[in-house]
Amino acid sequence: MKKIYLIFILFITTYCFAQNKQILYNFTDVPQSLMTNPGSDVTYKWYFGVPLVSGIYASAGSTGFSAYDLFADNGVNFNTKLRNVLSSTTRNDRVAVNEQLEILNGGFRIGTEEKRMYLSFGMYQEFDLLGYVPKDLAILAIDGNKDYLGKTFNLGDLNGKAELLSVFHIGLHKNINENLIVGVRGKIYSSIYNATSTKNAGFVYTIPSNNAFYEQVIYSDLQLNTSGMDKYDDSGYQEDIAGDIKKRMLFGGNLGLGFDVGLTYYPQKNIQLTASAIDIGFIKHTKDVENARYKGYYKYEGVIPNFANVNQAGNAYEEFKDAIPLDTLHNKYTTWRPAKFNSSVQYSFGEERYDDGEDCNCHGSSSETIYKNAVGAQLFVMTTPRTPMVAFTTYYRRAFFKGLQMKATYTLDSYSYTNLGLGLSSQLGPLNFYVMADNLLEYADVSKANSLSLQLGFNFIFK
Numbered sequence: 001m002k003k004i005y006l007i008f009i010l011f012i013t014t015y016c017f018a019q020n021k022q023i024l025y026n027f028t029d030v031p032q033s034l035m036t037n038p039g040s041d042v043t044y045k046w047y048f049g050v051p052l053v054s055g056i057y058a059s060a061g062s063t064g065f066s067a068y069d070l071f072a073d074n075g076v077n078f079n080t081k082l083r084n085v086l087s088s089t090t091r092n093d094r095v096a097v098n099e100q101l102e103i104l105n106g107g108f109r110i111g112t113e114e115k116r117m118y119l120s121f122g123m124y125q126e127f128d129l130l131g132y133v134p135k136d137l138a139i140l141a142i143d144g145n146k147d148y149l150g151k152t153f154n155l156g157d158l159n160g161k162a163e164l165l166s167v168f169h170i171g172l173h174k175n176i177n178e179n180l181i182v183g184v185r186g187k188i189y190s191s192i193y194n195a196t197s198t199k200n201a202g203f204v205y206t207i208p209s210n211n212a213f214y215e216q217v218i219y220s221d222l223q224l225n226t227s228g229m230d231k232y233d234d235s236g237y238q239e240d241i242a243g244d245i246k247k248r249m250l251f252g253g254n255l256g257l258g259f260d261v262g263l264t265y266y267p268q269k270n271i272q273l274t275a276s277a278i279d280i281g282f283i284k285h286t287k288d289v290e291n292a293r294y295k296g297y298y299k300y301e302g303v304i305p306n307f308a309n310v311n312q313a314g315n316a317y318e319e320f321k322d323a324i325p326l327d328t329l330h331n332k333y334t335t336w337r338p339a340k341f342n343s344s345v346q347y348s349f350g351e352e353r354y355d356d357g358e359d360c361n362c363h364g365s366s367s368e369t370i371y372k373n374a375v376g377a378q379l380f381v382m383t384t385p386r387t388p389m390v391a392f393t394t395y396y397r398r399a400f401f402k403g404l405q406m407k408a409t410y411t412l413d414s415y416s417y418t419n420l421g422l423g424l425s426s427q428l429g430p431l432n433f434y435v436m437a438d439n440l441l442e443y444a445d446v447s448k449a450n451s452l453s454l455q456l457g458f459n460f461i462f463k
Helices: 002-012 031-035 067-071 079-090 135-143 241-252 317-324
Strands: 046-049 057-062 094-110 118-131 162-175 178-196 199-208 214-227 252-267 272-284 290-303 327-328 333-338 339-356 367-382 389-401 405-415 419-430 431-437 453-460
Touching: 031 046, 067 079, 079 135, 162 241, 178 241, 178 272, 214 405, 290 317, 317 367, 333 431
Parallel strands: none
Antiparallel strands: 046 094, 046 453, 057 094, 057 453, 094 118, 118 162, 162 178, 178 214, 178 252, 199 214, 214 290, 252 272, 272 333, 272 339, 290 327, 339 367, 367 389, 389 405, 405 419, 419 431, 431 453
């Protein structure tokens, strides 16, 4: 029971996903842009983030429906609202949540100005949740199969995963020449808790038979893999969830490896191309592993039974349990991180020239062209258990003065066609503060929003 409760908490308590950080991407005035492209064109001498508040990020999204559709106080019965949502969604509609908290982040330049490299490092905690609408199972649970004779209910609609983990990373960024910058980042993942059920199959169908009864067939191949939770079933376990989380964050969980790669290229001085691949990696789950599996085939003829009722007349209930038993296993398994791919093109204009001196805004040369404006476009793709998430963003960047930078975005994705975002980065001496939010038009009533994200943080930057 404890474990079921923990899985429930893991899936729902952090409703704060899309993981498309379109405002942060290539916003190089913010050091965290290196986490979206290790080959970003950053020019700091060194920087460090304020621990625990250098990067706070949360996002949530749902396609096909919003929280208002289910929970609006409008006098409509909840079951009616749920049926309306089910009628307007497909099995490919999803709910996604992502939260990240930087614990440590820093970087410094090494090498000469002409052949400079950049070393960055840090640690962050992350929570991921992705679940698809189990449309057929929800209809079966709400309405039963009386009005759906002959319909095949797809048990493969059950598809979701959630994970709490920590990530340790170190990256190297190098200027190959004045036109090309490349970067790579290595990662060690330490999974704290994981629940994955993404490779399910099966069906349920009911048809009238020739003898005035019914024929019902159930085939099930369902499995839930969990790690980090098995011990909570032990009656002798002394409960210390906070201690468990702390230990597993520091290489005590199920471990995995990953990497990021990226580049920035200037075909012309004011034209920029970028690309990156983030979180190409996996986690091996070998510790505290448990698998719950329902696998089997059952065919029944007669009056439609209630398989959840132990007092069901006849032997139908016991026959069903024997045909599709619950097996508890302890097999190791591997999960892959959701890989993200970015690319962008940017055109800069409105050049200014700064001379060396106390207020110099250049980097090592006697003078350097600085562009106050830029327009660009970005493509984002992320892998999922079904169809990839895709988003396209156009943006405008503006340097108002030395200490204030702005980036405004418009994003088109499966969550919204009206997603306007804004990011601001300010610099007061070495202290940098940034804040970014998208879907600004929905803040008047966030319950009707299909997606929201917010990111902010404090850094010390020395240029």
